[in-house]
Amino acid sequence: MNFLAHAFLSGDNKDLIIGNFIADAVKGKDFKNYRDGVIRGILLHRKIDTFTDHHKVVALTKSRLRDDFGKYASVVSDIYYDHFLALHWKEYSQESLENFTQNIYHIIQSELELLPEEVKHFFPYMVKQNWLYNYQFFHGLERVFNGMSRRARFDSHMENGVLALKEQYADFEKDFLEFFPQLQEYVRDCLNQDLQN
Secondary structure (H helix, E strand, O other): OOHHHHHHHOOOOHHHHHHHHHHHHOOHHHHHHOOHHHHHHHHHHHHHHHHHHOOHHHHHHHHHHHHHHHHHHHHHHHHHHHHHHHHOHHHHOOOOHHHHHHHHHHHHHOOHHHOOHHHHHHHHHHHHHOHHHHOOOHHHHHHHHHHHHHHOOOOOOHHHHHHHHHHOHHHHHHHHHHHHHHHHHHHHHHHOOOOOO
16 A cells, blocks of 8 residues: 555644654654654555455465566555556545545645655655646556656666556456455454553
8 A cells, every 4th residue: 555545544644644654764662752642654655565465366466467567566556556446546535536536735844844854855746746636647646656666776667667557457447346445444453442552
């Protein structure tokens, strides 16, 4: 799951949204430096990632991508799933995708001092290029994949992400539609528990 899904799965809780948004840039036990609500968001993000990484449907998605993208297959699959969430947005939310994404940007903007440096660096580009909204379009995905390919430490081939998506589009879409409701149920269960266990 990428930025859009993590934000959506946080519901309307501001601290959960912020924690979920910054979690990849918060290493190890550094999460303890944040207020309680943000900590819950970071821990929720980690639980979502663990559930996703070990799910059989996601494993199938990644297996289709491994020949083209190697160890970056999981990164590519996360972005594909955000694409399909954006594409099928009306099936999951009564709020428009445009309103939702603008609200997320506003929430993050209001807490800039909390953001790790890595997030402070890319967040202005995310807003300017409207990544969250544009995941639904191939041109939006092209921009994201090209940027990630330039920043990758190794030859990732992620600049070919949209081409690979188009080649097996129906299969990837089917994977997402099967997986995402199970993830939503898992998140609902997590939010009723102590996330530090």
